[in-house]
Amino acid sequence: MSIxxxxxxxxxTLPEDVTLVAVSKTKPIADLQEAYxxxxxxxxxxxxxxxxxxxxVLPKDISWHMIGxxxxxxxxxxxxxxDLIHGVDNFKLLKEINKQAKKYDRTIKCLLQIKIAxxxxxxxxxxxxxxxxxxxxxxxxxxxxxxxxxMGMATFTDDAMQxxxxxxxxxxxxxxxxxxxxxxxxxxxxxxxxxxxxxxxGSTMVRIGSSIFGARNYTN
Numbered sequence: 001m002s003i004x005x006x007x008x009x010x011x012x013t014l015p016e017d018v019t020l021v022a023v024s025k026t027k028p029i030a031d032l033q034e035a036y037x038x039x040x041x042x043x044x045x046x047x048x049x050x051x052x053x054x055x056x057v058l059p060k061d062i063s064w065h066m067i068g069x070x071x072x073x074x075x076x077x078x079x080x081x082x083d084l085i086h087g088v089d090n091f092k093l094l095k096e097i098n099k100q101a102k103k104y105d106r107t108i109k110c111l112l113q114i115k116i117a118x119x120x121x122x123x124x125x126x127x128x129x130x131x132x133x134x135x136x137x138x139x140x141x142x143x144x145x146x147x148x149x150x151m152g153m154a155t156f157t158d159d160a161m162q163x164x165x166x167x168x169x170x171x172x173x174x175x176x177x178x179x180x181x182x183x184x185x186x187x188x189x190x191x192x193x194x195x196x197x198x199x200x201x202g203s204t205m206v207r208i209g210s211s212i213f214g215a216r217n218y219t220n
Contacts, residue, residue, distance in 0.1 A: 003031060006212045007038035014206070018199055021065050023191075023209030025050065031213055032058060044086075044207050048074045055081050067207055069123050072096040080104050086151045086188055086207075089113045089123045091133055094145055101144035109148045111188055114173055116152040116166040124152065127173040134181050149186025149205075150174050154194060163194050167201035174202070 001009070010020055021044040024032050032043060036059060045051035046068025055064055063083040070085060072093055079100035088094055088110045101108040112133070115124030125133070133139055134147065152170040154163040170189055178184045190198025192211040199206065 003034045003212060004038040007035050007040050010208065010212070011039060015199065017204060019186075019205040021067065021188075021205060021207045022212055023067065023207050024054070024213065025068075025209065027213045029054060029057060035212065036062065044209075048078050051082070052077050075100045076103075079106070079108065082108060084109045084111065084148070086111045087113045087123060088147075089115075089125050091136075091138065094133075094139070094142060098142040098144045107144050107146050109146050111149045111151040111186060112147060114150050114152045114170055116169050116189075117155040118162075119155050127169075127176070130173065131177060134177065146183060147181070149184050149188060150177075151186075151188040153191075154189070154198075160194075160197060164197055164201060167198050167203070171202040 007022070014020055019042060020040070021042050022035050022040050023044045024035070025044070025046045032054060041061060042063045042065060044065040044067040045054070048066065051064055051066060064081060065084045065086060066078060066082050067086045069087055070093060075096045085097060085108060088097070094110065097108055097110060112130050113124040114127060114130060130150070150170060150173060152166065154166045157163065167189055171187060174184060174187050186205050187203050188205040188207065189203045190206040192208050195203070195206040195208060
């Protein structure tokens with residue numbers, strides 16, 4: 001199927017309350033434009049420089065999501081336009097996002113990344129750390145960021161039961177935090193290989209790349 005056909009199929013089959021983030025990292029402008037022309041408006045990138053280059057040339061009604069690990073010294077390059085930052089895993093990063101957002105008189109939406117996988121390579125904070133952060137006096141002073149949900153990445157494994165357990169952990173963490181932090185609306189979990197399971201466990205935002213655009217182009 002073409003990119004257009006894949007986008008339309010996903011739009012037709014995903015539940016109405018689930019947002020599709022088309023993960024376009026390493027993909028050329030032409031591929032993103034085709035997805036855009038098929039009705040896709042939310043794109044996810046994991047490198048700030050690449051996202052900035054695409055933002056400069058593509059239509060301005062695109063919602064850009066930073067889904068990769070964020071280095072604090074690079075936040076300034078996306079602060080003008082990024083709509084949602086998925087992978088916020090520490091308070092220092094939040095402070096930097098707040099600082100850069102203030103320069104543009106913006107409020108940048110963020111997701112706290114919770115470590116749900118057993119793999120050491122995955123980033124994220126514990127549920128306890130997230131609870132402490134959201135309750136801290138320092139957090140309440142950050143006026144140019146808004147925590148709108150949680151994000152998690154499951155272990156890369158064929159063991160569906162393990163992945164399901166990890167997704168359940170993120171949903172439970174969300175359920176525990178949401179009553180006292182009513183701004184939390186998004187649970188971002190699930191990718192091309194496991195998004196259906198993620199949705200069954202409560203995901204409201206899925207990050208799908210290879211199922212739309214094919215394998216990533218790593219040429220460097």
